[in-house]
Amino acid sequence: MVERTPILNFFTHLILFAGFVFCVAPFVIVAIAASHNLKDVNDVPMSLLPGSDFWVNIKTAWTTADLGPKLFNSFIMAFGVAAGKVIVSALTAFSIVYFRYPGRMLIFWLIFVTLMLPLEVRIVPTYAVVANVLDPYQAIMDLTGLSWLIQKISGVQVQLSLGLLNSYSGLILPLVATATGTFLYRQFFLTVPDELTEAARMDGAGALRFFVDILLPLSRNNMAALGTIMFLWAWNQYLWPLLITTDQSHAMAVTELKQLIPNVGGAPEWHIAMAGTLIVMVPPMIVVVLMQRWFVRGLIATEK
Amino acid sequence: MASITIRGVKKNYAKTQVVHGVDLDFASGEFVVILGPSGCGKSTLLRMIAGLEEISDGTIAIDGTVVNKLEPRERGCAMVFQNYALYPHMSVAQNIGYSLKVAGVPAAERAERVQAVARVLELEHLLDRKPMALSGGQRQRVAMGRAMIREPKVFLFDEPLSNLDAKLRVQMRSEIRKLHRRLNATSVFVTHDQVEAMTLADRLVVMNGGRVEQVGTPAEVYSRPASRFVATFVGAPAMNMLEGTVTLDGLSLLGDSRKLNVSRTGLAVGAKVAVGIRPEAVRMVAPGTPGALEASVDLIEELGAGRVIYVDLDGAPFSIVTSETVHPEPGSTVGLQFAEADLHFFSSETGGRLDVFKATVPEPAL
Numbered sequence A: 001m002v003e004r005t006p007i008l009n010f011f012t013h014l015i016l017f018a019g020f021v022f023c024v025a026p027f028v029i030v031a032i033a034a035s036h037n038l039k040d041v042n043d044v045p046m047s048l049l050p051g052s053d054f055w056v057n058i059k060t061a062w063t064t065a066d067l068g069p070k071l072f073n074s075f076i077m078a079f080g081v082a083a084g085k086v087i088v089s090a091l092t093a094f095s096i097v098y099f100r101y102p103g104r105m106l107i108f109w110l111i112f113v114t115l116m117l118p119l120e121v122r123i124v125p126t127y128a129v130v131a132n133v134l135d136p137y138q139a140i141m142d143l144t145g146l147s148w149l150i151q152k153i154s155g156v157q158v159q160l161s162l163g164l165l166n167s168y169s170g171l172i173l174p175l176v177a178t179a180t181g182t183f184l185y186r187q188f189f190l191t192v193p194d195e196l197t198e199a200a201r202m203d204g205a206g207a208l209r210f211f212v213d214i215l216l217p218l219s220r221n222n223m224a225a226l227g228t229i230m231f232l233w234a235w236n237q238y239l240w241p242l243l244i245t246t247d248q249s250h251a252m253a254v255t256e257l258k259q260l261i262p263n264v265g266g267a268p269e270w271h272i273a274m275a276g277t278l279i280v281m282v283p284p285m286i287v288v289v290l291m292q293r294w295f296v297r298g299l300i301a302t303e304k
Numbered sequence B: 001m002a003s004i005t006i007r008g009v010k011k012n013y014a015k016t017q018v019v020h021g022v023d024l025d026f027a028s029g030e031f032v033v034i035l036g037p038s039g040c041g042k043s044t045l046l047r048m049i050a051g052l053e054e055i056s057d058g059t060i061a062i063d064g065t066v067v068n069k070l071e072p073r074e075r076g077c078a079m080v081f082q083n084y085a086l087y088p089h090m091s092v093a094q095n096i097g098y099s100l101k102v103a104g105v106p107a108a109e110r111a112e113r114v115q116a117v118a119r120v121l122e123l124e125h126l127l128d129r130k131p132m133a134l135s136g137g138q139r140q141r142v143a144m145g146r147a148m149i150r151e152p153k154v155f156l157f158d159e160p161l162s163n164l165d166a167k168l169r170v171q172m173r174s175e176i177r178k179l180h181r182r183l184n185a186t187s188v189f190v191t192h193d194q195v196e197a198m199t200l201a202d203r204l205v206v207m208n209g210g211r212v213e214q215v216g217t218p219a220e221v222y223s224r225p226a227s228r229f230v231a232t233f234v235g236a237p238a239m240n241m242l243e244g245t246v247t248l249d250g251l252s253l254l255g256d257s258r259k260l261n262v263s264r265t266g267l268a269v270g271a272k273v274a275v276g277i278r279p280e281a282v283r284m285v286a287p288g289t290p291g292a293l294e295a296s297v298d299l300i301e302e303l304g305a306g307r308v309i310y311v312d313l314d315g316a317p318f319s320i321v322t323s324e325t326v327h328p329e330p331g332s333t334v335g336l337q338f339a340e341a342d343l344h345f346f347s348s349e350t351g352g353r354l355d356v357f358k359a360t361v362p363e364p365a366l
């Protein structure tokens, strides 16, 4: 519906502006706080005029929390999770939509069920698996008596062990599986006309060829959307990185922010904490701004 | 070039059977049109030839090789779809050349062949465009190009013109015909448009309810329809059908209310028949003319070159096509006359054609 009345226009803009202010105000306050010095930031009420110490605070935050390597770690992790999700969910959806095989519906529902089991719910077993990826296999071998048999025959004690704590793989892999992404692709694949699939078959393209040449290019807007959302989601992960990175060299930017938060009894250096927050916010913002072009293009030219 | 042999082909979807045993032979280089009403299984049959649909029973052979178990790409068929099914993210050139790319043809040769096809179809200036930026007719041509470039043994068309406007349809029709003359590949064209079917076909296959009703040249199908269904389906306006009973001196029509004098040869008295007569074969005469049937005029449709006159024959609808400049008033009474040779007889029970009244019967004086 397109209305062209000045009064309505005015009110819609007013509502839009109110929403904008509502969303942006907290960030403005953070930015202002980040520009004050120790005394000004602790004034009650805090002055809403920006102070002059912005760059100093940014620099202090950067060095205190050693944000350089942390941002790098965060980026690797968020990028890995986003890319993994985009690829894995495309493949699962492809399999579910385009192939008929026994157990297809079972698999579909299993994926569906994982929607109800977010990481927080299964964090203990997931931690156990990441601590030793081969643990489940060890358990199976122990239970079936296989390890006992092997020990009897060869005298070797079977002890499978592959730990992923404090590694990028350990950070990324447990977060890669995604039901949401699979459903997003599934819905999109269902809208791709059957004739297109058949045309590709007539042209001699096999399943994988069709996936790579036709389906993936058509879903690029989907991929951009999913990738962006998942990048932000992974960037903001707190619990999981906190749990499995005991070693500073794999610490994430978001979890390390707590180093900047004033301790009880310490100096109330909120301006530094706010500056650090701003720094950590920048990479996801860049990603959103870059990917936004894709969204907009997808909205303007709906190719179908 | 390839012949197609279809033997006892059936198609079941779960429990319902939609194609009930079809036997057909298409000669090499022939242009065959499959005509039938919506839902009669035309597309299903075509897709079984293409390999997009599994064959439940029977065999399909291309050039003598049974292809039941072959993938579409191994059958040497190319298909043009109703909605064109162009790849939206590829340019026209990429669309046309895609099958060659899949087949691993080097880029240089590919470009050359795309050019050649584009020249034939007058698409050269559009090669860099996306399908989105093309008109319906241009998209249609790209779809044709995509089929042509593979130099297939068999062309399959599934209602490729039904999304075009009337004028473009006529134009594309003649282009398809021209193309066929040039490439001379066996072509199977599915449509429910009888004008399209009549004008394109070397041979016409009329289907109904998953069965083949008649196979023949368009002229044969028109002049000697093999069943009541074909008689009423082919031709516009449809052939008039009157129910009747064979009597000693001819036929009594419409529950004995009308009599028709025809030389009765070979039909048992009392046999129930349907008498068909094409609207073009009916002559209007003055009411009261001996031997003429009287009817009242309902409606007149002006066609420009002629007119269709719809009359009411004791409640049975009946139409007449005439190019004479007669102008009966709606509500007035007219006499209808026709030559015996123009009558078609069908069994009321089976719907099959009864060939007892041969065209050689001497015509009665009108």
Ligand SMILES: Nc1ncnc2c1ncn2[C@@H]1O[C@H](COP(=O)(O)OP(=O)(O)OP(=O)(O)O)[C@@H](O)[C@H]1O
Pocket: B013, B018, B036, B037, B038, B039, B040, B041, B042, B043, B044, B045, B192
């Ligand atoms: N996947 C399916 N499952 C069950 N029935 C089907 C399926 N596909 C088609 N049919 C049925 O098979 C019959 C023949 O379908 P088909 O598409 O061949 O018709 P058609 O002659 O091409 O009709 P149209 O002119 O409308 O395209 C129809 O009655 C249809 O309902």
Ligand SMILES: [Mg+2]
Pocket: B042, B043, B044, B158
């Ligand atoms: Mg069809």
